[in-house]
Amino acid sequence: MTLASLTDVTVDYPRRGRALGPFSLSVEPGEIVALVGASGCGKSTALRLLAGLEQPTGGTLNRNLSRGETSLVFQAPTLMPWAAAWKNVALPLELAGRPAHEVRERALAALDRVGLSAAAEAKPAQLSGGMAMRVSLARALVTEPRLLLLDEPFAALDSITRRDLIEDVHRLWSQTRPAVVFVTHDVEEAVYLASRVVVMTLGPGRTAAEIAIEAPLPRPAAFRTTPAFREGVETVSAALATAMGREKGVG
Numbered sequence: 001m002t003l004a005s006l007t008d009v010t011v012d013y014p015r016r017g018r019a020l021g022p023f024s025l026s027v028e029p030g031e032i033v034a035l036v037g038a039s040g041c042g043k044s045t046a047l048r049l050l051a052g053l054e055q056p057t058g059g060t061l062n063r064n065l066s067r068g069e070t071s072l073v074f075q076a077p078t079l080m081p082w083a084a085a086w087k088n089v090a091l092p093l094e095l096a097g098r099p100a101h102e103v104r105e106r107a108l109a110a111l112d113r114v115g116l117s118a119a120a121e122a123k124p125a126q127l128s129g130g131m132a133m134r135v136s137l138a139r140a141l142v143t144e145p146r147l148l149l150l151d152e153p154f155a156a157l158d159s160i161t162r163r164d165l166i167e168d169v170h171r172l173w174s175q176t177r178p179a180v181v182f183v184t185h186d187v188e189e190a191v192y193l194a195s196r197v198v199v200m201t202l203g204p205g206r207t208a209a210e211i212a213i214e215a216p217l218p219r220p221a222a223f224r225t226t227p228a229f230r231e232g233v234e235t236v237s238a239a240l241a242t243a244m245g246r247e248k249g250v251g
Contacts, residue, residue: 001029001064002026002027002028002062002064003027003028003029003063003064003065003146003147003179004026004027004050004061004062004063004064004065004147004179005024005025005026005027005060005061005062006023006024006025006026006046006049006050006056006059006060006061007024007059007060007061007062008021008022008023008024008058008059008060009021009022009023009024009046009049009056009057009058009059009060009061010022010023010056010057010058010059010204011042011045011049011054011056011057011204012057012058017204018203018204019042019045019203019204020042020045020046020049020056020203020204020205021042021056021058021059021204021205021206022058022059022206023042023046023059023200023205023206023207024059024207025046025050025198025207027050027147027179027181028179029146029177029179030177030178030179031179031180031195031196032173032179032180032181032182032193032194032195032196032217033179033180033181033182033194033195033196033197033198034181034182034183034184034189034190034191034193034194034196034197034198035047035181035182035183035184035198035200036184036185036187036190036197036198036199036200036236036240037185037199037200037201037202037205037208037240037243038185038202038203038244039185040202040203041200041201041202041203041204041205042200042203042204042205043151043183043200043205044151044152044183045205046183046205047072047149047151047181047183049061050063050070050147050149050181051070051072051149052065052070053072065146065147068092068096068143068145069143069145069146069147070145070146070147070148070149071092071139071140071141071143071145071147071148071149072140072149072150072151073133073136073137073140073148073149073150073151073153074136074151074153075151075152075153075155075156076156077124077132077133077135077136078136079124079132079135079136080124081123081124081125082123083123083124084120084121084122084123085111085116085119085120085121085122085123085124085127085135086104086107086108086111086120086121087107088124088135088139089107089110089111089135089138089139089142090103090104090106090107090142091139092139092142092143093106093107093142093143096143106142107138107142108120110138110139110141110142111135111138113138113141113172113175114134114135114137114138114141114168114172115134115168116131116134116135116138119131119135128161129156129157129161130157130161130164130165133153133154133157133165134165134168136153137153137165137168137169137172141172141176144176144178145178146178146179147178147179147180147181148173148178148179148180148181149180149181150169150180150181150182150183151183152183152184152185153165154166154189155184155185162189166189166192166193167218169182169193170193170217170218170219171218173217173218174217174218180194182194187233187236187237187240188224188233190236191213191229191232191233191236192219192223192224192229194213195212195213195217196210196211196212196213197210197211197213197232197236198210199211199236199239199240199243200243201243201244202243202244208239208240208242208243209236209239209243211232211235211236211239213228213232214228215228215229215232
């Protein structure tokens with residue numbers, strides 16, 4: 001059963017006008033989808049619709065998910081600065097009213113999954129950018145969601161840390177196989193991370209192309225050096241350039 005779908009949705013704001021659409025997207029169990037497009041094309045708006053945080057102006061949004069089965073990771077870690085790492089991870093469980101002993105146990109286990117068990121008592125100010133994002137990932141995964149939404153979570157990090165965190169996403173995905181929708185500007189990041197890349201036009205974003213990346217997940221060692229990776233990057237890059245060029249030529 002499809003977890004979530006957008007069918008010819010549009011999103012209009014009173015002063016800004018149309019921000020998205022018409023745009024369609026379906027998300028199937030266990031798949032990883034990347035949304036690629038220029039700033040302002042509506043990628044984050046589409047993610048908020050999938051999360052159920054807002055409703056479309058037109059078209060149809062369907063979510064076959066119960067409460068607590070969707071997690072969203074933002075561009076910034078958005079951690080509580082006064083709370084230890086494990087308390088930040090525990091927040092969704094506390095809000096759900098889970099017993100205190102279960103909350104702590106599951107939060108510590110989630111931190112261990114992202115390699116931060118030794119930093120459980122650290123405050124956000126004591127963490128590097130990469131560590132803070134791992135805490136944010138642990139918080140998103142502590143409820144074992146069926147749908148994980150990632151809104152450019154690695155954009156502010158250096159390239160080495162970004163690569164490490166992408167490997168973490170694949171490793172964590174392989175444990176519970178949630179569906180993942182990942183928003184990014186980076187074509188290589190999209191091709192490496194996802195099994196399907198959706199290229200969007202300039203805003204208001206529509207679908208310009210959908211490209212399947214024919215390689216196993218998690219990616220094999222040295223996948224970035226393979227012809228399949230380079231072909232995927234070239235195909236997505238060409239689709240993105242064509243979509244943006246065509247839009248710029250209108251009017």
